[in-house]
Amino acid sequence: MTTRRPLRFACATALLLLAACGSGADEPAAPQAAASPALAIETATAAAATGLPLARVPGQVTLPPDARVAVTAPFPGAAVRVFVIEGQAVARGTPLALVRAAEPVTIGADIARARAEVGLAEARASRLNQLAEEGIIARARADEAAAALTQARATLNEAQRMASMAGSGPDGMMTLRAPIAGRVAHVAVETGGGVDGMTAPFVIEATGRYQLDLQIPARLAAQVRPGMAVEVEVPTVEGAEPLVVGGQILSVTPSLDPQTRSVMAKASVGAAPGLVAGQNLTVSITGNGDGTGVAVPSRAVTRIEGADHVFVRSGADFTPRPVTVLANSGGTAVISQGLQAGEVVATSSIAELKAAAAE
Structure with a gap:
């Protein structure tokens, strides 16, 4: 199921307390030594969060594995027209290409001959069966005629099945269609190019x-x-x-x-x-998520030497501390390791604090 929402975390009812730490505050907010004494730094108190995801x-x-389907031609031929391009969205049954093949024409002639043979076999089997019932000929001859009729019908059915599989007209034109809805991932044929029965000219991705x-x-x-x-x-x-x-x-x-x-x-x-x-x-x-951590404003988290850090107030200074950020969305960062509930972190002047920490 698809929903438009941020990741959910069941945070404690404690609010993220944002306060400007400047002149007159009970707790000093000056960053480490290199920060300007006049620099006002906003802070937030880390609030407890529960029901966190197991991991990110x-x-x-x-x-x-079953999302890709190859579309092949039942008989070799030449592509008369190609209707789609790579990346195009298609519905099931959408025409992909028009292919002309010689074999369907031959199959059409085979069907005509097979029908004629079935008619002849039916007439012979009917005649011999009547003669056998009258005792004029042996029953074995009538049975042989019935078997020949069954064989002729099987030949006709096979020819008709091949014609149906080709989906071609009397002129040998076949239309290749998308077997599933999806996206055309691969096109291996051009108009006028050859199509064989072993190579897939199209691949559709669901x-x-x-x-x-x-x-x-x-x-x-x-x-x-x-x-x-x-x-x-x-x-x-x-x-x-x-x-x-x-x-x-x-x-x-x-x-x-x-x-x-x-x-x-x-x-x-x-x-x-x-x-x-x-x-x-x-x-x-998120399954079976029962971890605990803390939540702070996203702006409190910064990258130092490729790792996530927050600046934690320690007396009159702010000390950088590495943390593990489990999630960061909706303006709130959820930290699973490195910070405890109740600790105060800087949420402004982060660039100045980083510069001071680097000196």
């Missing part, structure tokens, strides 16, 4: 659902199980809330990848605008 892990969007390849850290491998719920935020237009799509864990590999030091897992997820195969996203494992 990297994932790549892929297609399920776009109704996707699969996620997840990397689970070794420390969480034992906690992630098939059936757990997942959520993925799909980027939308700038300034709009991300689109959240739900799914569930399908499988978890039993062994650790020696290169990534992680366990691979697969999850299914529904389709959504902006979700395409090959896309790299962050996935929240």
